[in-house]
Amino acid sequence: MTYPLFTKHEDTLQKALAAIETRGYWSPFTEMPSPKVYGETANTDGEAAFKSHLNRTFELDQPATTETVGAEVSPFGFPLGIRYPKADVNALIAASTRAQRDWRAAGPKAWVGVSLEILSRVNRASFEIGYAVMHTTGQAFMMAFQAGGPHAQDRALEAVVYAWDQLRRIPADAHWEKPQGKNPPLAMRKRYTVVPRGTGLVLGCCTFPTWNGYPGLFADLATGNTVIVKPHPGAILPLAITVRIAREVLREAGFDPNVATLLATDPNDGALVQDLAQRPEIRLIDFTGSSQNGTWLERNAHQAQVFTEKAGVNQIVIDSVDDIKSAARNIAFSLALYSGQMCTAPQNIYVPRDGIRTSEGPLSFDAVAGAIAGAVQKLVADPARAVELLGAIQNEGVTQRIDEARTLGRVLAESQTLEHPAFAGARVRTPLLLQLDAATDGAQFTREWFGPISFVIATDSTAQSLELAGEIAAGHGALTLSVYSIDDAVLEAAHEASIRGGVALSINLTGGVFVNQSAAFSDFHGTGANPAANAALADAAFVANRFRVIQSRVHVEPKAVPA
Amino acid sequence: MTYPLFTKHEDTLQKALAAIETRGYWSPFTEMPSPKVYGETANTDGEAAFKSHLNRTFELDQPATTETVGAEVSPFGFPLGIRYPKADVNALIAASTRAQRDWRAAGPKAWVGVSLEILSRVNRASFEIGYAVMHTTGQAFMMAFQAGGPHAQDRALEAVVYAWDQLRRIPADAHWEKPQGKNPPLAMRKRYTVVPRGTGLVLGCCTFPTWNGYPGLFADLATGNTVIVKPHPGAILPLAITVRIAREVLREAGFDPNVATLLATDPNDGALVQDLAQRPEIRLIDFTGSSQNGTWLERNAHQAQVFTEKAGVNQIVIDSVDDIKSAARNIAFSLALYSGQMCTAPQNIYVPRDGIRTSEGPLSFDAVAGAIAGAVQKLVADPARAVELLGAIQNEGVTQRIDEARTLGRVLAESQTLEHPAFAGARVRTPLLLQLDAATDGAQFTREWFGPISFVIATDSTAQSLELAGEIAAGHGALTLSVYSIDDAVLEAAHEASIRGGVALSINLTGGVFVNQSAAFSDFHGTGANPAANAALADAAFVANRFRVIQSRVHVEPKAVPA
Known part of the structure; x- marks a missing residue:
């Protein structure tokens, strides 16, 4: 087996592994919207790309009904007018389930390679996504670009590298040989298969759709799960663009693009979300939003691993x-x-x-x-x-x-x-x-x-x-x-x-660092130790239960000679 | 700071780290009840120690009422007649909470060192514990010795080494320095403190009190939690001996022995357990037993991380x-x-x-x-x-x-x-x-x-x-x-x-390995991927959420000169 996308991004992965160990400053994604890095026309191209989405239907070739949804309004004062294909929830879950088999079988290096390639293409779309974040969240452009683009990508990469750091510890196989005194030893070959949980559900928020949405999305993908992304009805576009890029990469890599799907909704989608969150196929949920909704998920979505970020008093x-x-x-x-x-x-x-x-x-x-x-x-x-x-x-x-x-x-x-x-x-x-x-x-x-x-x-x-x-x-x-x-x-x-x-x-923050800012690879965002969040971005606990290990064992010839 | 117990057992820890990585055969605890290993008189001493417990009150210097409990009967046909000090649950929780502060502050090397010292003394008590397991569970002696002694100790050590494998990845501090172009870089010193969840509750079973009880107990201790051990009313003695040893080691190491306490109960303790399991102080629960009780814990003990092993159909x-x-x-x-x-x-x-x-x-x-x-x-x-x-x-x-x-x-x-x-x-x-x-x-x-x-x-x-x-x-x-x-x-x-x-x-098992057997460091016991267990013994997910990391950051002088 070769893993061209893993190989392509292995250097970044190694640096990221070193970064989460030393926790000094590091980022592979340039935070300044610099023409030198992103291209001379990146800003105008990105803005044009954003504008091209307005007042039309967002193209997404996934299972959908003939209806559309969407009612986003820019906090800067105009309706976006974007319509998204309306998905039938049952059809979406079925498609996500069908996509599992080949994706699961591809294994950790494929999951991680695809995740990193998606990220690198998302980085190239930082201006388009920046304008999309600006006009859904209300962030001023510089912040929308940085927090919605490279900083969100940093948090995504952090989730991927934490996943890889756990996955790489599980050997594909082992030779087990137990001495039996004067008798021949007992010898077995053991095989360990990493098995993802199934389908993950990412529930986005309306203020940081990418920064808060990416960690769960990429942690799910990097551990072999398929994922349904349900953005906040007020901030769909940034995640829609992201999912479309993910689907392109998946298709090019030979996978069913329904490994990643979008569930766009109209406002007041609470009942739909509660139904979906309790579906047996949904085995992982990443949520950012109100304490009421987050606590409901923690207490009612028993079939899933639930990761929440909720309200707090700073x-x-x-x-x-x-x-x-x-x-x-x-x-x-x-x-x-x-x-x-x-x-x-x-x-x-x-x-x-x-x-x-x-x-x-x-x-x-x-x-x-x-x-x-x-x-x-x-x-x-x-x-x-x-x-x-x-x-x-x-x-x-x-x-x-x-x-x-x-x-x-x-x-x-x-x-x-x-x-x-x-x-x-x-x-x-x-x-x-x-x-x-x-x-x-x-x-x-x-x-x-x-x-x-x-x-x-x-x-x-x-x-x-x-x-x-x-x-x-x-x-x-x-x-x-x-x-x-x-x-x-x-x-x-x-x-x-x-x-x-x-x-x-x-x-004693008195200079250029602000308490609101949290830097990937160095600052843990949330601790999981108080009611504001039951998890941290990111650590081992954020990824280690998104997959399981299934082993098999069979007798083989011993290597040692009897004592 | 020196960590004499950590240093004493560091070689074992290193070998265990290698074992969970390669997953070949390894065990530091001899499974044969051999006089050469355990001492010429170990068997008779152990049996005598077991018999000395019969028909009297088990001494345990922990907070207790003046009453006693206990109704164990040997499946080999005689009542054990052992009475245990009856704990007041509120007093026990208060004592466990008081013990947290110094234990928490001692840090990972102290937790791991103490855990390994407890284990090494538990190993020396393998015959006594073996007879105690035999006459509570009904296992024949050889199995009671092996599964209740060295194999249970292997599983305990496995939990400790998985905990250490995660703990050691968190640096105590970091220097973070972010370039600012022509301006001086932003520089911060960051400090990362591992903070245990609080108090763990271990709910033992009546068939494998030590083998199934030790992983949670030792995972809790190795991650800095205090722990209340509530054995099954039918199999108290093996865990009572274990807790007494743990308390001796804790006291000798300068800690409040109430870091580890025993909650012995009379039969039909369901209501007591349900109340206790929902107490806000209980932040971790490790349970082995019926699906009904395990599922109840998973769905109702919201304040705790709950690890269950329940019924299944093999x-x-x-x-x-x-x-x-x-x-x-x-x-x-x-x-x-x-x-x-x-x-x-x-x-x-x-x-x-x-x-x-x-x-x-x-x-x-x-x-x-x-x-x-x-x-x-x-x-x-x-x-x-x-x-x-x-x-x-x-x-x-x-x-x-x-x-x-x-x-x-x-x-x-x-x-x-x-x-x-x-x-x-x-x-x-x-x-x-x-x-x-x-x-x-x-x-x-x-x-x-x-x-x-x-x-x-x-x-x-x-x-x-x-x-x-x-x-x-x-x-x-x-x-x-x-x-x-x-x-x-x-x-x-x-x-x-x-x-x-x-x-x-x-x-194709046709020789000396049986499907019932699961070897620590090589075989994952349970997968967490079906209703028989929501966790595996042991893996990263079994330990990574038993502690959290709290960081602090403060500006320091940059090391680099401005560009």
Whole structure:
């Protein structure tokens, strides 16, 4: 057997193996939308490719009915008008099941080779996918390109390499020979076959369809499963383009393209998803979305391995700082980036009510809160620059939530509606920052307020801040925790709080790294140790149960001579 | 930090790592009860140690009430009369939780070192544990010693080495440095802390308390969890001895011995177990037992990672043989060993109703069935030798099941009651072998008849036999599948059936290896791919989700100079 696609990408795979072991910086996919890397016309070609999808039916040669679905609307203010072939769920599952046999038999090197070839072609489509992500999620273009393109591809490759790191440990066969004293030894040849679970279901979200969708999709493919991708009805296009590329590669490699299929749906597809998620053929589910839906899957899709990322309450503990300005600037950026619509964006900022220490002397609570509010306002003061950071609000639910939140406490920074210079109808809002109190407002700040909504919360002490941080993370979930302190004992206590809360900790971020950012191959995204996610991107546990090993054994001639 | 116990056992660990990679024969624990290895007086000392437990209270210095529990009865015909300290469940959980902090902080090398030291001391107690296994499970001594001693220790070590193989891949820290073109790179130091889940619960069974209990127990310990061991009320002693040894080692190593605790119970402890299994502190559950209880845990203990081994229907497909005598002898041994009370023992033996080919010409269905029945009867003809193979029936439920089964079909070999020469009250039964028909008796043979009950089932063809085998394994669970054929195409079809059924396959066993036997480091026990077990002993998936990784990151000076 030869595995040309495996061989083609083996060098990347080896580097990725080294990267997950050392966890230093590494990425094979260029994050800058550079013409030198992606081609002089890549941007205009990508934008044209995106525009060519608008107001027509997306071509996808998979089992489908004659009907179409699709109701995506750009958060920048226009309907995409894209219709997708409507799949019959039974026919799709049947096609996915039929595709299993040859795909399963092809084995780990074929699965991994095909996965890497798909990824390399997805990388070439980064501009097209970037515009698709922009106009479904509301991310500004640079972020849509980076997070939806190369960074998502990094996370996909990470899932593939974790899968390979486990698969490569299983020998294809073994000679087993047990001494029997003076009698001839017992000898057997054993054969180990890696057997995928079956069909995986990837349930995408509307804010990071590729970044959050790729790990499950590529982990499934790299472990030999077939996969049905069901995007969020509000963000179908990025995953539709991805699935189409996957099908091209599969077909060229001689496989049934129905190894990867798309299930596009109209809005309000909850009942359809619940039915599908409990089908016996669905053996793996990767979900990103609400806690309600994620928990439902964990408790009801018993026939499947279920991987979920759900809601959480991300927190910042401010104990003391060298320089409040750089801390406030960094925090403000984290609040404003994609209008706080990142699962990693901070919400609760704890500051002792008696103020904090800085290298320039003490600073009152109000001064700290004011510094953060001021930094947010400065960051969004120029609408033309602000929209490149804020992007647009993905859906009306978020703008309604801003209105609802406004009454919770004293407004430190008001959420304003901005005009987008390029897109007249864009739904743009600046961050809302409120003041709350740990003593009285726990009912509000212990739940997620998804969107550009955050709270500066007065606490009795840093000790209380850290206690809240650990408790809320453990009880309500969290993907990030950030601490500012110039006191080593506090940093150690913050480390303990992060352990208790099962949440990743960032310390004294004042420069070009933001708490929302999580780098593949180095940062684990999610821990699986609190309610925000039952898995991490990516680790051994994310891949090791997506396949099983079936062995056979038969007697052979011993190699040793009797003792 | 030094890790003296890790260093002490590092050589064994390295050999075990090599063994799980190559999967050839390897074991550090001598399976023969040899005086040369275990000491000239080991047998008599072990028997004396066992007898010293009888009719008194087992000493265990863990949190307990003033009451005692325990109602074990030897299947060889006498009550053990052992009382165990009765634990208050809340107090036990509290003690286990208190023990977590220091144990968690000690880190992977401490966990693995302590686990290996416990194992090495358990090995020294193999005779004592062997007699304890014999007089709780009903296994004859040789099997009780081997399966309950060194083979169980092998499985424990296997779990430890799989845990270490995953733990060692997580670096303690990393330097991450991302180039920023002409600007100085972004540099961070990252720290990765392995954090155990919390408290594990091991739910033992009454037939293989150590062999089936050790993998979960040692996987939990090796990944830094504390563990509560709740033996089956009928087989407490082997695990009580084990936990006492574990506590000694923990105390000597400077840890709170409540890292490992025993929860001994009286019979009918179902309600207690269900309450305990849903406690929020219990984050891992390892269960061996009935499908009803295992499925309940899988569906209701949402707060825990649940690993189950449940009922199944093990099958043999006879297509053609070189020599019917050696095949029949091997099968008969598998049926008789420990009176078929092994989770791996065959139940359904499929033979085409038109007979089979042999190298000496065709053989009718009746001749094949007769050869197997004859081999069984020959094997148990001499009661003195038979009891060393059969052991005793663990409980009355099994003898009642034999009576119930008797009416299902034509009796090929009758189950007889034997007198045990050494134990007057021993509950000894020879295997019951019945003839059934694939066309009419599916309702009976698609479920497990635990005990010395098996069926020779007439099928239309080998193709039908294999179809049944794959279907029943996939639908009702199976741990083993065995095939006899001299036709390569049939062997390939059997391989496909084993893949469909998610079950390990043995081919043409006619010598000294039996389908019931599963060797650690080489044979995966269970696949996790059919209803008989949701996990395999052992693989990466068995250990990788027993811990999580919590990271922290902080800026440091870059190492590189700007480009």
